[in-house]
Amino acid sequence: MKKVLIIQRLLPHYRIDFFNKLRTTLAANGVELSLVYGKDIQSQKNDEADLEWATYIDTQEIKLGNTELYWQPSLPYLPGKDLVIVEQANKNLINYLLLVRRLFSGHKIAYWGHGLNRQANPNDFRNTFKKAFLTRCDWWFAYTSQVKEFLAENGFPRDKITTVQNAIDTTELTNQYNSLTASDAEELKNELGIQSDNIGLYVGGIYKEKRINFLIKAADLIRAQVKDFHLIVVGSGVEASVVKEAASTREWLHYVGPKFGLEKVKYFKIARLFLMPGLLGLAVLDSFAQQTPTVTTNFPFHSPEVEYLENGVNGVMTEDTVERYAYEVSQLMQDEARREQLVEGCKVAAKKYTLTHMVHNYAEGILKCLHLSPVVQLPEINR
Structure with a gap:
């Protein structure tokens, strides 16, 4: 052998x-x-x-x-x-x-x-x-x-x-996502005190290359354009304190720490978009499997898996500015037909990767x- x-x-x-x-x-x-x-x-x-x-x-x-x-x-x-x-x-x-x-x-x-x-x-x-x-x-x-x-x-x-x-095991993630019901989603939203469907989600490590400050600045602009917008941040890392501090002054920003397995999947179930303006890698597969289109930027230091994202097909890649990123997210939050097209693209990609x-x-x-x-x-x- x-x-x-x-x-x-x-x-x-x-x-x-x-x-x-x-x-x-x-x-x-x-x-x-x-x-x-x-x-x-x-x-x-x-x-x-x-x-x-x-x-x-x-x-x-x-x-x-x-x-x-x-x-x-x-x-x-x-x-x-x-x-x-x-x-x-x-x-x-x-x-x-x-x-x-x-x-x-x-x-x-x-x-x-x-x-x-x-x-x-x-x-x-x-x-x-x-x-x-x-x-x-x-x-x-x-x-x-x-x-x-x-x-x-x-x-x-x-x-x-x-x-x-x-x-990653996108098949299991898809099965877990599909196993969750509307009542499961409402229960989590109630726990978080969210009474809106316009939810953006960040899941990943919280460190410099992920550009958490960029995300928070963009979220402020999105909130100004989409009045019931909420941002949920899942993960941990050396810059977690930045998120905690921002959440302390923004009732619509929710930091929940690291989550794994089905507990993590629940957050994708209630989110409309996956927000990752900084380094994007394997996390794009989470978005495919859990039917939550990624919005990222043309940041020059992504990991190789960024090539799985097809702009306008299964996700969106914007210009690398806070203003443009916020604008595109705001538009998607208010254009359900376009978002649903991206969701269909996510389903196709989840079967490929x-x-x-x-x-x-x-x-x-x-x-x-x-x-x-x-x-x-x-x-x-x-x-």
């Missing part, structure tokens, strides 16, 4: 289903999957998890000036592995050891990631350094099709790149890298 090891610095909740299903799919095809992961003890997102069959190891943080580096003592788990898959991250020291090991022993390694840091200038030192290592692996698991194109343009063989189509597709893509890439033919046939899917 071939053996594969994936090393993750962090294990967020949304990855649990993926790793469980990938492990099952690979086992059916004669491949044993192991997972080693760490945690960020300083994280305020409250979104990290544990996995019974995986191995937790303490991650050591090393300060080098203003830079944080991470060492995961995962060497005991390397022997006997036919392939080791790591996140493509400059700060993960284990990656450099694996590159040296590959150079002298021929052991296969693969990268999984974005290709470059999309929250920084493409030509800054960090991305220049990252590009220097782009081709020094045996296989690439690219988050999206645009990441694959970037890798190919920078010299990595196209036939050794798997487009993962990064996703699924965890099942991601698992099959990833498993197929591993089998190709190991020169194995599927024992259990993987279905053809849209890429």
